Amino acid sequence: MEAQELAELIQGLRLRRTDTAQVEAKSAVRGLPKNLVHSLSAFSNTAGGTVILGIDEEAGFVPAEGFNANAIADALAEACSEKMVPPVRATISIEEFEGAPVVVAYVPELATSEKPCYIATVGKYAGSYFRGHDGDRLLKPYEIDRLEENKYQPAWDLEPVREAGLDDLDPDLVVKILERERTIHAEVFGKLSDEKAMKSLRMVVEDEGGKLRPTLAGLLAAGIYPQQFFPRLNVTFAAYTGTDRSSDSRGQRFVDTASFIGPIPTLVYETVQAVARNTRLGGVVKGAFRKDLPDYPPVAVREAITNALMHRDYSPQARGSQVQVDLFVDRLEITNPGGLYGAVTIESLGKYGISSTRNQHLSALLEVTPSRVAGRGFVADNRGTGYAEIIDELARELLPPPTPRDSLTSFSLTFLRRAMTEPERAAATFGGNKELIISYLREHYSATSRELAAAAGLSQNGVRKILNQLIEEGMVERMEALRSPKQRYRLVESIP
Missing domain, CATH: 1.10.10.10 (Winged helix-like DNA-binding domain superfamily/Winged helix DNA-binding domain)
Known part of the structure; x- marks a missing residue:
């Protein structure tokens, strides 16, 4: 590390009077701190970071007296390779700061497929950490499970719903889905019976007794009332009176609230309608023509809701959480359980060729499931272009792109409201x-x-x-x- 960069990092610590999300400093005068492995895990599981040893935090982030740089550098290298799973590939060096030696180690973020990094002696569920603004935090079992899912293809959408039967599927939707498949894939589905076609699409599977049961994917795409079996696999909508969730001066908190039920086509349609009825539809007149100016373009809202329902986490731990749509006077927030999956990151959202599907069978079904939204033939295109369409639609309306927020437990998009004419x-x-x-x-x-x-x-x-x-x-x-x-x-x- 360059001397100037090191000086800037330590100066930042002095100004804040504490460690940061990117930098951890310790004196290490009495040997390698036992809890340093927490930071090695946390940096590896988050966005990487820098460890500086030989700096006394209590004295104001000055060089620590009696610090043995060579011994500590060796001990740190051993901890990285022997005490962590997988080994931490830190870049370790001894640098000079204000006339004294310090040990500097840059810990890179692990690839998504290698997380979590954990302390070998205590195991994955007791030794995996995450870096926050206030230090290292032990990851919860649910968060660790979501990291583990990035190593393989989840199959929660293929799980049979054992309490449900074929009569819990909407016959009209099933017919339309099969008709679509027989139109676009005639060589395959044209030769299959309805039952065999439904099995092939993974809408249904046979249970241990040979009885056909809807899969979770089949029920969500074409069920009559999926919430009979999973009450929280729905969408809740709230329109607030202000810029937060608190009540206004009159004691009123909501302008409108609703809980939408039904299969995904219905959830998308009713949510888009709710946003539209609670926002302005302005316009500008050019000659004899009027151009509508919605607060939030319906196409962008539709794609965001579809993505939230299609890519959310459907693992058993997340089935008690719904997709939440919050409409404030200045913005629209859409939040779903489960963060981004696989190779997709906030930086790569909407970029060509970078797409990962958590619920691959549900996504494939929604590609041939009729949409209830006007102007949309099917619920999803399943080609990794949904987010790009959101960006394009907002750009056409001269609106800024949405703000994405991603964590291990949730993902959200925030749209800013159109300014008044x-x-x-x-x-x-x-x-x-x-x-x-x-x-x-x-x-x-x-x-x-x-x-x-x-x-x-x-x-x-x-x-x-x-x-x-x-x-x-x-x-x-x-x-x-x-x-x-x-x-x-x-x-x-x-x-x-």
Whole structure:
């Protein structure tokens, strides 16, 4: 390590007066600290880090008196190779700092397929650590199991649901899935009976008694009510009044809450609808045309929800956790159990050729499962392009990319809300422009809220608010029943 880099690391410790997530310093005057193996494990399992020995933390991160650099360097090298599984391939050197020798070791992060790194004498479940901002933390068994899954292909989606039978599958969905397979793979599925085709798709398997049971993948993709067997394999939605989960000054916490049930096609559809009904649909008018400006593009929301349900952790330990969708006044957060799987990292998300599928049979089924979302033929394309489509859709709407957050236990995407247009800002502040709406209705016998929104440059929600005011004032009247989807509005005849 260069002298300047070492000086900057130690200066950073002095400023913070403590170790950091990337640097661990110890005096090691009385020998190699016994708990240093915790840091070796933690750095290996997290993002790597640097160990500096011969620095006295209690004295303000100055060189430790009586430090034997050669002996400590040898002891550290032995600990890395003999006390850790797998061995830690640290780069160890003796450097000079403020006229005194110190031992510096850079511990690289292990490849995903090699984690966890643990202390040999206590074993994997008692000796695997993770590095946080405040030091080393013992990994929980669930986190260790998720790391272990990166070494092989999980098969939780193939697990038979022993309490379920064929009558728990939606016959309409099953027929459409089989029709799709027989269309695109006629040479294979055209020769198979329905039962054999369902077995081949891993929608069903035979139990020990020879009875057909839906697999978890089959139930999630085409079940009538999967939550009968797994109550928390659903989506919960909450729209909050502010920027956090606390109540506002009136004691109100939620604008809307819902718990969605059913197979994945239904979960995706109902979640997209919930986001849409609780957000603005603004617009800009260019000539005779209006361009809708949703707070969150429906295509991006759909892909994010689909990815969360398709790639979440379905291991037994995670089946008590749902996909959570939280809508705040400034952002949308979508969180699923289980972090990124396999070779995929936050840095590689959306990049061509880098894709890993935790639930490969569920993903394959969703590729041929009809979608309920308009404009989408099937639930998923299963080609590793979902995240790229999110980025592209946001870019088309001149919105920033989402912020991903990944841990061993969960993954989340955060979307920022679209900024208000000038007309929307005016409507929010002053109640909108009634004159534009009245002027349009004078020139047209009647109009829909969408047409009036285009004319006034407002969101449909903003226009409806003004229309309700005009109706109360007796200036405008509805032409259809209150909640009719064909609703039109016109001026009351007495209005000059």
